[in-house]
Amino acid sequence: MTIPAFALSALLIGCGEKETTTGTPAPAGEEHGHPHDGEVADAHAHAEGEEVPLGTFKAAELEIEAAQGHGMVEAGKEGHLVIKLPYKDDGATVVRAWIGTEDRTLSAVGKGEYAPSHDDYDIHAIAPSPLPADAKWWVELEKPDGTKIVGSITPKM
Numbered sequence: 001m002t003i004p005a006f007a008l009s010a011l012l013i014g015c016g017e018k019e020t021t022t023g024t025p026a027p028a029g030e031e032h033g034h035p036h037d038g039e040v041a042d043a044h045a046h047a048e049g050e051e052v053p054l055g056t057f058k059a060a061e062l063e064i065e066a067a068q069g070h071g072m073v074e075a076g077k078e079g080h081l082v083i084k085l086p087y088k089d090d091g092a093t094v095v096r097a098w099i100g101t102e103d104r105t106l107s108a109v110g111k112g113e114y115a116p117s118h119d120d121y122d123i124h125a126i127a128p129s130p131l132p133a134d135a136k137w138w139v140e141l142e143k144p145d146g147t148k149i150v151g152s153i154t155p156k157m
Contacts, residue, residue, distance in 0.1 A: 051082055052156055059141060059151030062086055066137065066153050073099055073137075073155040076129035081137050083112060084120045091116065094142040099127040099155065100135050107138075131157075 051067040069080035081097050091114030100107035106128035112121030136152040
């Protein structure tokens with residue numbers, strides 16, 4: 001059965017994932033880099049690999065869930081953070097994150113990309129080198145009304 005190109009494009013766009021050209025076939029059920037409801041028990045098995053829950057943390061009055069992908073945080077390497085807000089906003093909140101200290105010294109700040117299929121935000125940030133001994137994932141939320149709040153959680157290292 002042949003799928004027209006426009007239908008395939010709509011499917012890829014609808015999943016919110018970027019098309020890859022690795023030439024390697026994806027495992028069954030993960031043709032777009034992530035599973036869909038019912039395909040695997042863990043809803044957060046994104047294309048970046050298995051995510052490890054970090055738990056929850058406070059930012060002002062909000063209790064925010066966090067998970068980490070790409071393995072352990074290492075100096076000079078890219079980290080992956082998944083943030084789940086305690087409210088549904090369909091991507092209206094701007095979520096930024098960095099690894100390091102609250103003042104962002106030597107840290108690269110990543111901007112979250114909203115994933116509607118999971119109702120969460122994926123953020124990629126490079127850890128500073130050298131990595132501070134007390135490094136944390138710092139998360140800044142900019143709500144649609146312009147209010148900014150910041151919180152942090154300890155990464156897996």
